[in-house]
Amino acid sequence: MASLTDLINLDLSHSTDKFIAEYIWIDAIGGLRSKARTLSGPANDPTKLPNWNYDGSSTGQAPGKDSEVIVYPQAIFKDPFRRGNHILVMCDTYTPAGEPIPTNKRCNAAKIFSHPDVAAEVPWFGIEQEYTLLKKEVKWPLGWPTGGFPGPQGPYYCGIGADKAFGRDVVDAHYKACLYAGINISGINGEVMPGQWEFQVGPSVGISAGDEIWVARYILERITEIAGVVLSLDPKPIPGDWNGAGAHTNYSTKSMRNEGGFELIKKAIGKLESKHAEHIAAYGEGNERRLTGKHETASMHKFSWGVANRGASVRVGRDTEKEGKGYFEDRRPASNMDPYVVTSMIAETTLL
Ligand code: ADP
Ligand code: MN
Ligand code: MN
Ligand code: MN
Secondary structure, X not given: OOOHHHHHOOOOOOOXXXXXXXXXXXXXXXXXXXEEEEEOOOOOOHHHOOOEEEEHHHOOOOOHHHOEEEEEEEEEEEOOOOOOOOEEEXXXXXXXXXXXXXXXOHHHHHHHHHOHHHHOOOOEEEEEEEEEEEEOOOOOEOOOOOOOOOOOOOOXXXXXXXXXXXXXXXXXXXXXXXXXXXXXXXXXXXXXOOOEEEEEEEEEEOHHHHHHHHHHHHHHXXXXXXXXXXXXXXXXXXXXXXXXXXXXXXEEOHHHHOOOHHHHHHHHHHHHHHOHHHHHHHOOOOHHHOOOOOOOOOOOOOOOEEEOOOOOOEEEOHHHHHHOOOOEEEOOOEOOOOHHHHHHHHHHHHHO
């Protein structure tokens, strides 16, 4: 008798040339949805995959009378859950007339990144995605006594041991699954608040940083589904003396990475300062609960920057100052930010 696990792991490669494509898209509130279809033929070029549609009236993205939202395949990754030749497909969303729907931020971002002045500067992004794991039944952080609190922050950041690190199996499963999928994941670490973790993606060029963060979030939520824990991207999951969750966005252009780059970095930071309010408004819901000026954040009301300063809006690393070239870190984005919005806005403000 076959077990369920045997069937889930069935190798289809000798039975059929067909493969399964899991189409992924962003819903009305920045969550992810997906559904699967059987395809055949080449699976390496998103422009060769068929468009598809979903019932937008069920996701709050279309009226019931004209409910179809059309999804366009944009980026392909290997599927770590089904493995074999099966794929994950990151899509964006359009009306039947071909207009991007309001929650489709990728369309405009792709336009900015294909602008010749932006493309010529080969913008790199390294995004640090912080997140919190919650116990499913009580929606309280993993490792915390239900209805109570753990000991104060201090031992948990990069910590080890059963009383300091909670959920490492999920974190490590996600790390390997992302590498398998072809995501440029660059590392993971335990965070200051117990039950909170971080993964980094990048450096990735232009629009691919957004595609990779969204698919890495998708893989993470699928893994938490298997593990029976809940993923939270809330920027301040627990009020009070507990660190919030951000999505620090590290950025450089070709000129910043070359001789004399530090001068250009300072100019770019000046441009970000002049558009501080616009950026803050687009950097994630609920970020005002996180950007208080405490817990390694800068107040959202005042732009600041500094070398090695983790209490500033923007931080330049010691190495970048010393070498006179490199990159900088925008520490303002919240964990629930849309990376298409944040990366394209930084490129637009600093390059156009
Ligand atoms: P932190 O010290 O703030 O915790 P991390 O090591 O978590 O920093 O993340 C740094 C990120 O910066 C990584 O995603 C890395 O890929 C990225 N990065 C490194 N060099 C560059 C660069 N030149 N341009 C953009 N991003 C970069
Ligand atoms: Mn980090
Ligand atoms: Mn961090
Ligand atoms: Mn950081």
